[in-house]
Amino acid sequence: MVAGLFRAIAADIDGTLTLRRGDVRLSVNAIKGVREAERAGVKVILVSGNSLPVTLGLRTYLGASGPAVAENGCLVFHEGQVIHVCEGRVPQELVDEAKSLGLIESWQNPYRVHDVAFHVPRGLRSLDRVIAELRESASRRGMSVLWSGYAVHINAGRGKAVGVAKAIELLGLGPEEVAAIGDGENDLDMLRLAAFSGCPSDAADVVRASVKFVATRPGGSGFLEFVREVLRRNREFI
Numbered sequence: 001m002v003a004g005l006f007r008a009i010a011a012d013i014d015g016t017l018t019l020r021r022g023d024v025r026l027s028v029n030a031i032k033g034v035r036e037a038e039r040a041g042v043k044v045i046l047v048s049g050n051s052l053p054v055t056l057g058l059r060t061y062l063g064a065s066g067p068a069v070a071e072n073g074c075l076v077f078h079e080g081q082v083i084h085v086c087e088g089r090v091p092q093e094l095v096d097e098a099k100s101l102g103l104i105e106s107w108q109n110p111y112r113v114h115d116v117a118f119h120v121p122r123g124l125r126s127l128d129r130v131i132a133e134l135r136e137s138a139s140r141r142g143m144s145v146l147w148s149g150y151a152v153h154i155n156a157g158r159g160k161a162v163g164v165a166k167a168i169e170l171l172g173l174g175p176e177e178v179a180a181i182g183d184g185e186n187d188l189d190m191l192r193l194a195a196f197s198g199c200p201s202d203a204a205d206v207v208r209a210s211v212k213f214v215a216t217r218p219g220g221s222g223f224l225e226f227v228r229e230v231l232r233r234n235r236e237f238i
Contacts, residue, residue, distance in 0.1 A: 005237050006230050007173055008066055009037055010164050010190060011223065012182035013048040013058060014150045020219040021149060021183050021202045026058075027220020033227040034062045040231050045069060045167050047160050047182075047190060049148050051111040052077060067170055071115035072146055072155050072186060073163030078170045085166050086114040086157035090143060094154050097137055101130045103152055114156040127152075146186040149204060153186070161189035179230045181223060183207060196233070198226040 015021040017030035034044050045066035048055045052070040056077055059068045067078040074086035095116055099105065103118035120127055131152060135145040138154055146153040157163075160182075168178050180187075180194035183203035191197040191211055198213035200222025208214050213229055215222030 004176060004195075005234055006042060006179045006196065007177045008043045008045055008168060008171060008179075009227065009230060010045040010047050010066075010069075010167070010178055010180040010194060012160075012184065012187050012190075013046060013050065013055070014148065015183035015203070015219065016181055016187075016200060016223055017058075017062075017220050021200070021204075023219065024150075026062075027223070029224040030220030031062060033220065033224040034064055036224075036231065037227050038063055038065055040234070042227075042230065042234070043171065045164065045178075047073070047164055047167075047180075047187075049115065049117065049146070049151065049153050049186060051108040052082065052113075053111050054108060067167040069160065069163035069167050071112055071163075072148075072153055072157065073160040073190075074114035074155065074157045076163050076166045076170070078167065083166060083170075084113070085163050086155070088142075088156045089114060090116045090154045090156060091141060094134070094138060094141065094143065098134055098152070098154065101133060103130065106151060115153050117151040117153050119151055147184070148186045149184040159189040160187060161193045164190050164193055179226075181211075181226045183219075196230065198222075198229070200226075 043066035044064035047069040049072045055070040076083040106117035179196040181198045197211040202218035215225040
């Protein structure tokens with residue numbers, strides 16, 4: 001895929017717009033990055049594992065004008081409409097199994113449709129084992145399990161890329177016109193979809209090894225670097 005003029009940036013939130021990976025406080029530099037992109041005519045698409053109300057709230061206050069993609073790609077909000085990219089809900093038996101394995105339900109779950117999230121308590125002996133067990137059970141029901149670095153998600157879809165693909169279709173764009181940035185394993189499919197991909201300096205190792213641009217700074221400061229690189233490439237293309 002050959003990159004030309006970028007008209008949108010798909011951006012993860014947690015670990016990408018926050019101060020650093022593992023922190024939930026928004027970075028002032030991330031706000032600068034969103035505003036700089038939007039002033040240059042590049043729409044910012046927020047893409048998150050969070051519920052739609054949380055994602056939409058952040059979109060409003062950050063000043064992003066692109067569609068909002070929530071629940072790891074399952075819901076897309078655009079021009080006042082909610083598009084369901086995924087079908088079905090996570091069955092209660094999978095929720096109960098996750099809790100029996102020691103995971104803690106997210107307070108956002110009552111506001112979710114196709115995705116449920118669980119926090120990892122301190123002292124959990126083997127997160128890898130928990131995820132492996134959940135994946136085996138979920139796959140039998142046509143569900144997927146995603147790890148964001150913040151929460152374990154059981155999801156009725158297959159990841160963020162399908163939601164981003166729908167978002168850029170609604171904007172009348174193609175993947176060659178989109179750049180994407182994220183920090184976690186659940187961002188990989190979205191990063192592969194875009195013509196130009198990046199991550200903050202403190203992204204997961206597998207993400208750092210997969211993207212075309214690794215920022216020198218963590219979290220939202222790295223996001224600002226990425227935005228400026230995208231805008232630089234746009235100026236050169238013109």
